[in-house]
Amino acid sequence: MPQLNPSPWFAILIFSWLVFLTIIPPKILAHTFPNEPTAQSTETPKTDPWNWPWQ
Structure with a gap:
């Protein structure tokens, strides 16, 4: 049995x-990503409440 x-x-x-x-x-390791990540701002965007017409 050779194995x-x-x-x-x-x-x-x-x-x-x-x-x-x-x-x-x-x-x-030579792989490059097409889009480099960018840092996001720490500012939170101002959001408005929704005005639901049926309430």
Whole structure:
């Protein structure tokens, strides 16, 4: 039963993690958002009460 021999599977595991840790993170970190967030003002807007015609 070859699946019980850990040497090829361990090498595949290590190689795949090396690929994941060297190729994928720079691609993710290079992502830029199209719209940068802007700070909102701390002023609360003035709201008027609604005038319901049926009350």
